[in-house]
Amino acid sequence: MEHFSIIQALCRAAMGEPTLALRKQVERLKDALAKDGEEKQAASLAGILATAERLKEMAPSRIERSRAGLSGETLGRNTPVPVDRETAAALAEIIFPSEVEGAAPLFNSTVTQAVGTIVDEWTDFEALATVDIMPSKTCLIYGAPGTGKTRLALWIARRLELPVVLVKLDGLVSSFLGTTARNIGNLFAFANRYRCVLLLDEFDAIAKVRDDPQEVGEIKRVVNALLQNLDVRQNIGLTIGITNHPKLLDSAVWRRFEVQLEIPKPDFEVRKAIAAMFMPPVTAPDSHLRLIAWFTEGSTGAEIEALVRTYKKATTVREDDRRGLLDTLRQFATLNAARIQSERRTLLFDGPANLFRAMRDDPILAFSMADIGEIAGRDKSTVSRQLGRQASKVDGGMNHG
Template sequence: MEYFSIIQALCRAAMAEPSPALRKQVERLRDALSKDGEEKQAASLGGILAAAERLKEMAPSRIERSRATLSGEVLGRNTPVPVDRETSAPLAEIIFPAEINADSPLFNPTVAQAVSTIVDEWTNFEALSVVDISPAKTCLVYGAPGTGKTRLALWIARKLDLPVILVKLDGLVSSFLGTTARNIGNLFTFANRYRCVLLLDEFDAIAKVRDDPQEVGEIKRVVNALLQNLDVRQNIGLTIGITNHPKLLDPAVWRRFEIQLEIPKPDFAVRKAIAQHFMPPVQAPDNHLRLIAWFTEGSTGAEIEALVRTYKKATTVREEDRRGLLDTLRQFATLNAARIQSERRALLFDDPANLFRAMHEDPVLAFSMGDIGDIAGKDKSTISRWLGRQGGKSGDGEVTHG
């Protein structure tokens, strides 16, 4: 091959830090050369690939180097967790990286980029230390229930290859005076001993505003204990707090978190991606995914997942019991009225002409008459007539232009 020496040099430089996609392309080039009888050149690329693999196996990963800089002991599967002295109930659950779903949570590009910076900081721990900077060690994640906050925190821990000490803070609350504050102290002492991500779920259960007139003096002592322990932990590991009710948090709690990440409800593109993610092994047409995304405006990822489950059931039961998409949406809206925006829900049970017109004219959905016909089981001419129905009724019962 002419200019092979240049190609060889490019491949050698690229394989110094290869991505999976880049490695695949070099492998394809090697295989193509071999198929064409260029065995010597194919062997040369094979040598470059093998050398890159050996270097990868010998060199510690960025995450491994970052873990090495963390103080603390390794948390094992047999490590006993602290318990409530009065009830003997465990104060935390240990979750190891291998037990966490490897799929990245689905968010809009802005949130996804913000999340990636958290992971990048920790995987570049050493580079930051050179300029006397450390990654953010405290993060508060808040938003509506079902938006993926806990899943996000667990996914970050998996990316960092660190075990999670998962604490549901409402479980630390005890009816015994002083026990709740003691539980918090014991929990933080335990977490500070190990390399881990400390995940404080349902954070508002304890971190409430201290001047709440509905609370007794005990809550003030509990919040003070929490603040003191957060201060001590600021330079130890990564701490993530999660809440559905940010307005309940004491202002002093907010100041303890370097990152304050709001997880919004998903937009149209993310809702469609969520529906597509949970759809396999069912193969749903694109216009079905788009309509599901449209009807779930204002819904959370958990609510979209519930609708997809309903859709999958409706498409896999006996042939005579199968429902069309619109019937499935009506069934779901009836059984889950609060999960569908009232305006969209009303359209489902309105005159089909109004529903089809909304589907056709909405700039986000932008359904063609063919799309509507496919979903409604009608031909395009019928849909066209229905879209023209407005104003008063004609003598034959059809709605005509006024």
Template sequence: MQLASIQIKGPIMDHFPIVQALCRAAMATPNPALRKQIERLSAALKEAGEAKQAGTLNGILTSAERAEEMAPSRLVRSKAAFAGETLTPNTPLPVDKETSSVLAEVIFPHQISATGPLFSSPVEAAVKSLLDEWNHLSELEALDVAPAKSCLIFGAPGTGKTRLAYWIAKQLDLPLVVARLDSLMSSFLGTSARNIGALFSFAGRYRCILLLDEFDSLAKLRDDPQEVGEIKRIVNTLLQNLDARYEVGLTIGITNHPQLLDSAVWRRFEIQLEIPVPDLPLRLEMARAFMVPADVPESHIKLLAWFTDGATGAELETLVRSYKKLRAVRGDASEEVFDVFRQFATMNSGRLSKPKRGLLFGDQANLISALHDAESPPFSMTELGELMGRDKSTISRIIKQDRKTKKSD
């Protein structure tokens, strides 16, 4: 392969974070020509011995491919399938008649990021299946079936549920009507039920996706002994409106507390999609994505993923942001990466597991040994030296001494 036309030296390597950011921005709306040029650049970097930078570009290409795989192939047909009038920025929004508070806000497709959220393969497959249904309407009609009209997304806070709902609206090229649940719930007897009716009436009039975020605040268990009769009326009204909207368009509910939902509410949703906390491979992918445009050693990415076992994507993003801030203030000294984790663990004590917090603030030899013994992801002696600011032989001596000490104890 002839790569002589791409010169991998001097300025291009000095400014690789800019090159990386440009490639990621370009792949937000990919085409074959762009992809080919990034592939050529990646191959040239690899041939020049810049394996880490080549791997970064390959990661950008892989992420773009995954987003394309999830995206529907025909947007116009899905949009046409939604009955009703067209929403515009000037469309009057529904309000609470008692307080004049707006009951919803409208997010238009152009306001939503084109970059898809990162999820595990099973979740991505489920989302792709939903989008495919809306883009194969004639095939479904031939079998006398309709695409899914309701989807409940649940999971721990910070797992990307709301971001996913926004991205679905982007892919179907439809406005997202986001219910303001604080306005829906009124202190006036009977007003809350009326507000729910007004919201659904608005969503049913226009071509849109209705999003009920923090859904559990509306759909509490009707037999909750702590609740008065008003909440029962609210849930009944909600059920009636969900039934009526089924023939109109797509409704998405989101909850962090699925155990609070009435069983009758669960039955109203065809798709019940749980978003789990990310596993290690996904945390690695997320860390690389969140790190842009910073150009950091791969060992730091692996360390971020290793320390955040059990954390959500939002928590990992917060940690990466803290890392980037400290790097901007103090420079790129590798050994200071642990300062980020200690600072983060102090300010966010609930976001790192107790054993790993103990390693952070304990004896350095224990930390080095724990990283060396990690099977997923594995850390080489070179990477441990890079993280600790030591050479490989020193790291090896520390590990041997630590094992000897523990054995004698």
């Protein structure tokens, strides 16, 4: 190749701080040279790639550099966890980063950006320390059940390459409330010793309104113990509380959390993305994903996943038992009535013309006649005729009135 020495120098300079896309292009060039018989030049690029990989392995990552700035011990797989003195039951479960699903949970852009700032604070721990600022050490994640709160907390821990000390707070409450306060103290002492994410799930089990007349006075001391331990949480990890019932939390509890992140139910585009994420290995047409997203308005990610499972079952059974998408939606709506909005459920079981008209006229779906026909298992001329008859009935009714 003419001027290869210049190309070689450019590749060597660029691979000093390579991106994934850049590395891919250098690999493509190497393969192309090898295919053209330029073995020496291909070998030179292979050497540059190998050197860059060795340097990458030797250089500490941002996260590794940040963790090096943290005090605290490393939590290992054989580290004993604290137990309840009365029952000897473990007070927590340890989850390591390699055990957490790598795919990021799907949220709207606002939530995604907010989560990114939490991760960035901890990965830039050293930079913040230079201006005497510490990353947020407490975060409350709240929202409806099934919106992905626990999955998000685990994913944050994976990004930070920190193990999770997972505590189900409803299981922490002992019949001896004095024991519960001691268990809380032991858990926080454990979390303050090791670099970790302390994940307090079902947070409202303990952090109830202290003025609740249904609770005995001792529960107030338990809540106070929790608040005091949150106050002294060490800067060696993040504490995340999760609740489905934010209204049950004491106002003093809210003040202890520097970050208060609400996870909303997914919008149309996020619902479609969630359906696509759970669909493999089945391949669904884009129109099917859009209709699933449309019919699951107001649903959570967990409910969309349940519908996708129903869809996958319906498309993989014997040919004569397979259901079309509309029949699958009707089946799901019958077995999961509360998961589909009443208006959409009525359309499913109403005459096809009303459903077809709604699918055609909705600006989010913007279905063509061909789209509707494919979903309904009819040709577009049949769909058009049904819509025409429906329009004639409407017009006739108006004229008669």
